[in-house]
Amino acid sequence: MNIFENYLKSILENINHHYKELGINKIENYKGINLEKPPPNFDCDISSNVVLILAKQNKCNPITLGKNIKKLLEKNIKDFKDIEIAGPGFLNITLKNDAITLIINNILKKNEKFGSQKDSKNYNIEFVSANPTGPMHVGHCRGAVFGDTLSNLLKFNGNKVTKEYYINDYGGQITNFLKSVYLRIREIKYNEKFPNDKSLYPGEYIIEIADSIQKKRKSEFKNFDDEYEFLQLEALNLSMKMIKSDLSMLGISHDNFVSEKSVVESKTLDKAINLLKKTNYVDEGYLDPPKGEEIKNWKKTKRLLFKSTLFGDDSDRALQKNDGSWTYFANDIAYHFNKVSRNYDKLINILGADHTGYIKRIESAVKALSQNKIILECKVCQLVKLFKKGEPFKMSKRSGEFISVNDLLSEVNKDSIRFMMLNRSNDVELDFDFDKVLEKSKDNPVYYVQYCHARIQSLLRSTNNTSLKQKIVKIDKDFNKYEREILRKIFEWPKVVKISSLKYEPHRIPFYLYELATLFHSYWSKGNEDEKYKFIKNGKIANNILTIISLLLLVLKNGMGILNVSLPDKM
RNA sequence: GCGCCCUUAGCUCAGUUGGAUAGAGCAUCGGUUUUCUAAACCGAGGGUCGUAGGUUCGAAUCCUUCAGGGCGCGCCA
Numbered sequence A: 001m002n003i004f005e006n007y008l009k010s011i012l013e014n015i016n017h018h019y020k021e022l023g024i025n026k027i028e029n030y031k032g033i034n035l036e037k038p039p040p041n042f043d044c045d046i047s048s049n050v051v052l053i054l055a056k057q058n059k060c061n062p063i064t065l066g067k068n069i070k071k072l073l074e075k076n077i078k079d080f081k082d083i084e085i086a087g088p089g090f091l092n093i094t095l096k097n098d099a100i101t102l103i104i105n106n107i108l109k110k111n112e113k114f115g116s117q118k119d120s121k122n123y124n125i126e127f128v129s130a131n132p133t134g135p136m137h138v139g140h141c142r143g144a145v146f147g148d149t150l151s152n153l154l155k156f157n158g159n160k161v162t163k164e165y166y167i168n169d170y171g172g173q174i175t176n177f178l179k180s181v182y183l184r185i186r187e188i189k190y191n192e193k194f195p196n197d198k199s200l201y202p203g204e205y206i207i208e209i210a211d212s213i214q215k216k217r218k219s220e221f222k223n224f225d226d227e228y229e230f231l232q233l234e235a236l237n238l239s240m241k242m243i244k245s246d247l248s249m250l251g252i253s254h255d256n257f258v259s260e261k262s263v264v265e266s267k268t269l270d271k272a273i274n275l276l277k278k279t280n281y282v283d284e285g286y287l288d289p290p291k292g293e294e295i296k297n298w299k300k301t302k303r304l305l306f307k308s309t310l311f312g313d314d315s316d317r318a319l320q321k322n323d324g325s326w327t328y329f330a331n332d333i334a335y336h337f338n339k340v341s342r343n344y345d346k347l348i349n350i351l352g353a354d355h356t357g358y359i360k361r362i363e364s365a366v367k368a369l370s371q372n373k374i375i376l377e378c379k380v381c382q383l384v385k386l387f388k389k390g391e392p393f394k395m396s397k398r399s400g401e402f403i404s405v406n407d408l409l410s411e412v413n414k415d416s417i418r419f420m421m422l423n424r425s426n427d428v429e430l431d432f433d434f435d436k437v438l439e440k441s442k443d444n445p446v447y448y449v450q451y452c453h454a455r456i457q458s459l460l461r462s463t464n465n466t467s468l469k470q471k472i473v474k475i476d477k478d479f480n481k482y483e484r485e486i487l488r489k490i491f492e493w494p495k496v497v498k499i500s501s502l503k504y505e506p507h508r509i510p511f512y513l514y515e516l517a518t519l520f521h522s523y524w525s526k527g528n529e530d531e532k533y534k535f536i537k538n539g540k541i542a543n544n545i546l547t548i549i550s551l552l553l554l555v556l557k558n559g560m561g562i563l564n565v566s567l568p569d570k571m
Numbered sequence B: 001g002c003g004c005c006c007u008u009a010g011c012u013c014a015g016u017u018g019g020a021u022a023g024a025g026c027a028u029c030g031g032u033u034u035u036c037u038a039a040a041c042c043g044a045g046g047g048u049c050g051u052a053g054g055u056u057c058g059a060a061u062c063c064u065u066c067a068g069g070g071c072g073c074g075c076c077a
Helices: A003-017 A050-058 A062-076 A097-113 A138-156 A172-190 A204-216 A224-249 A260-265 A268-278 A328-341 A353-369 A405-409 A414-422 A434-439 A445-462 A481-491 A493-503 A508-529 A543-563
Strands: A046-048 A080-086 A090-095 A122-126 A160-167 A256-259 A282-285 A303-306 A346-352 A375-381 A384-388 A430-433
Touching: A003 A046, A003 A050, A003 A062, A003 A493, A050 A062, A050 A090, A062 A080, A062 A090, A080 A097, A090 A097, A097 A481, A097 A543, A122 A138, A138 A160, A138 A346, A138 A375, A138 A384, A138 A405, A138 A414, A138 A493, A138 A543, A160 A260, A172 A204, A172 A224, A204 A224, A224 A405, A256 A260, A260 A268, A260 A328, A268 A282, A268 A328, A268 A353, A303 A328, A303 A353, A328 A346, A328 A353, A346 A353, A353 A375, A384 A434, A405 A414, A414 A434, A414 A445, A414 A508, A414 A543, A430 A434, A445 A508, A445 A543, A481 A493, A481 A508, A481 A543, A493 A508, A493 A543, A508 A543
Parallel strands: A122 A160, A122 A346, A160 A256, A346 A375, A384 A430
Antiparallel strands: A046 A090, A080 A090, A282 A303
16 A cells, blocks of 8 residues: 555556647656655655656656646556645645545555565575673664664564674683683682683673672582583573563563584584585685785785685685684584575675674675575674763773673663664664653654554543554544644555665664654644634544554554554553 | 774754755743643743865755764684
8 A cells, every 4th residue: 555656657657648638758767756755845645747747758747748648647547636746846746635544444454564675585684693702781772772673673664684693602712611611610619710801791791690600500610621511501591581681671582592513513514515615606715915914923824715816805805714613604604504405595694893894705695505596685884983971982891891781771661762762864873861761751763653643542431442453544634734644644555665674674664753753743633723723623633644653553563563662551 | 904883953963865035942031721631731931953165946965175073894703
C-alpha cells in the first residue's frame, strides 16, 4: 500500500497509452521519475517530476507538456481531483475524498503489515561479536542496537533473518584473558600481587570471574598450562553469560552463535583455502611491511596470501603468520565460507569504526568464496563519544576503566538507550551524554514519541472508546488541514520503510516517528486555542479524528515495533 | 604516504538514491495552562550547505581540486 508507487504506475501507463497525442516518445527510461510528498508549503497530496524528466528526454517545453499531461490524467485517473502545474513543471496532485477514504481503509486492512515491502530474501546479519573477554561496554551498544533494529526492519518486510554472533574464543587475546583470570585466582588463593603487565586485563570483573572459578574447582592452580582447558571452558562461559545478559536487557537475542575455536578445529579452513587456491585467489608470495607504524619483528618470507588486490584492496593479505600458523583473517575466511555454504541471499556484517580497514578484504573474500554469487555488505557504526557533565569521558578496556552496558542499564531504561543510539545516522559519530540520558527530560526524543501514544490512549480512556478495531471507516466530512497533514505523513510511511531497508539505514525511522509525533502534538494543542479543534465533544470523539488516531496508533506500533521501543499507555 | 567516514543555523544533527522558498532539536528572546496529560504548543532572530571548479532545465545531493576533523593502515584479534 504505497500510494506513491501505485499512482506512479497508473500515471506512467496512461502516458504510455497516449504518448502520440502528447507528442512525445514512448517512455523507455524511467530513471528519476518519481512521486513524493510535496514540500510543506504546497497544499496537495502528491507531487511528481514526471513532466520535467519527459520534457528533458523529448527536448520539449515542460509547461506545454505539463498542461497536456494534466488534461490527460484528470480525465483518466478518477482518483485525482485536481492537478496543478507548479514551479518549473511539477505536477501537484490533490486526491478526491473517495480516494482518500479508500486508501485509509486499505491501510487499516493491512494493519500490522502496513508499510511492509513484501521481500522474501534470506539474510544473515552478524553483529556485536564482542570478544568474550569481559562484559559489553557502551561502545558495543551502538552496533548491537543497530544490528538488531536492522534485523527487525528486514523481518518486517517479510525477509528471513538469522542474527549471528561470532565468538572470538581463539588466539592470543583469549590466552591473555585466561592468564589474567589465572593470576587473579592466585591473588585470591595465595595473596600474590597481580602483575602490572600491559598485556593483561586488569578489570574488576576479572576478579569476580576468578573468584567464581576458584570456588568451583578444587585445585591448587599451580600451573597455568594445566588449568588452561578448564579456565577456557569456565571463563569464556561466564563472559558469554555476561554478554548475553547485557544483550537481553537491551532486548536483543541472537539466533546463532558461532565459535571461532570450533571453526578452527573443523576442516572448513582447509576446504576454503583449497577452493581459493584452485580459483587462483590464494597463492604464495611476499609482503612489504605496512606504511604506518613500524613493526618490529617483520619477516619478509614466503607465505600464503589472499590476493585481495584483485578486488581493489591496497595490499594482498597474509593468511599465515611467521610460524606458519593461520592468521585471524584466515580463520575468518573459513567462517565466512561456512556462512556462504549456508545459502543466504545476502550477508551483512555490522562493524565498529575501528575495523573499517578490514572491510575490503573480507568483502572480497566472500566474493571469491561464492564465485561472486553472494554479496557481503559491511555497515560501519562510527564511534560513540561519551560525555559526563559536558566533559569528554575516555574509556579503555585495557585499563579496565569503562562503563559497562550493565552500569548504564541500571540507570537508563532500554527504550532510551535504543532510541538514542538510533537517532543518528550510523555514518556519523554519536555523542552520548550520560547526564542528558539520565535526566529523563523532554530533551530525550523517545519520550516525545511515547507521549504521543500515551495521549491517544488517554483520549480513548476518557471516552470509553474501545471500538478502534473498525474495519471500514466512513468519512463524515472533509478532513481539516491539520488532519490532512497527518494523513499525508502517514501515507509516507511505506516509503520511509522502503528507503531505510534499501540503504540499511534504520535511523530514518526514529526521525520519521518524531516528525509524526510533532504533527499530532501540534494538532492536539489547536484545541487550546480554538474550541472547534477539541478532540472530545460531548464525551465523544468525531469519526474523522478517530480515523486519524487509528492510523497513528497503527504506524506508531509498527514503527516502534521495529525499533523495539515500548509504547506506554500512561506516562 | 594510503584507505574509509565526516564538514549544513551559536551547538548537536536530518535532508527521500538530482527537484520547488535548505529543515528539526537544543540554546537565546517573547507568548500559551479555570482545558481531552504543559513530558505539550505557538512566534521571533539565526545559513556563502568547508573551498574552488565541472556536469544540466535544476546540485547540500553526482564528478574533480584543495583545506579541516575523526577512525584505521600486523606476519594482533
